[in-house]
Amino acid sequence: MPTQDDVLGYFETLSNWGRWGEDDELGTLNHITDDVRLAAARAVRHGRSVSCAWEVAVPEDAERATTTCPCAAEMPGAEHMPDPFHHDRRWGYSSERIGLTFHGNTLTHVDSPCHLYWDGKMYNGRPHSLVDAATGSAWAAVTAAADGIVTxxxxxxxxxxxxxxxxxxxxxxxxxxxxxAERRQGVRVRPGDAVLLRTGYGRARHESGPSGGFTQAGWHASCLPWLHEREVALIGADTPQDVQPSGYEAVLMPVHAVGLVAMGLWLLDNCDLEACAATAAELGQWDFQLAVAPVRFAGTSGSPVNPIATF
Structure with missing residues (x-):
């Protein structure tokens, strides 16, 4: 079990700063080479695809939309807008204005490296001052992955x-x-892979709804050297990654902090892995092609996503 000093030391021993050049914003996505993508395509052996995301629910009422719901959808139809439902015509339309708070414990989303700082620094040593409240981040934003994550x-x-x-x-x-898990499932994590961790929380959430508070199962900090050694490109979980409490008073979320800042490790939070796990068990296949396409929000520290696993 690593001590707190060990975990704090990970900021140095697991650092990828400068590994792919001083101007690199991709971090561990550099492990996804053309050969890795070709190998991922060969993992498609049955033609079956499943979503690894939660459905984004429409708020039940205005109060919920402004307090607890991460997504607020609003149909046009205010007095300054035309009536979208033309009952006396053959043509009509519908349209929405959607507001999202995707970081947190509910929506499936990707974290880019600029999401977190440590000692005032972001991935590859850039200062946190590159993040502006009006224009977003000028460094390691989600648009660094504009070509998608396919591995x-x-x-x-x-x-x-x-x-x-x-x-x-x-x-x-x-x-x-x-x-x-590798031994029982007959699979081994290779460089450039995305590793999705099923704790079973998705099943609990389906049966009982989202849990309150910040106590959760997840990756322990001791997994970070393992992920670094295996050259993993992306990790996901059916929780927001870190086990909580982390066990380290000085680093509340070490997987986020060390992963994003030191390693440049991209994170997929809050996946729904139940359909993926059921399909893997049915087919006896625990690897697949994973496709993640972040929305190209300029300067943002992440994006809501719908990861697709194709077996």
Missing amino acids: RGVLLDVAKVRDVPWLEPGEGVFPADLEE
């Missing part, structure tokens, strides 16, 4: 390995769990 995905079902419906809030996942 081989590997689902590691740790809930299945532990023979439980889901991990309890506060339970961490360790390298030994990852390697046991």
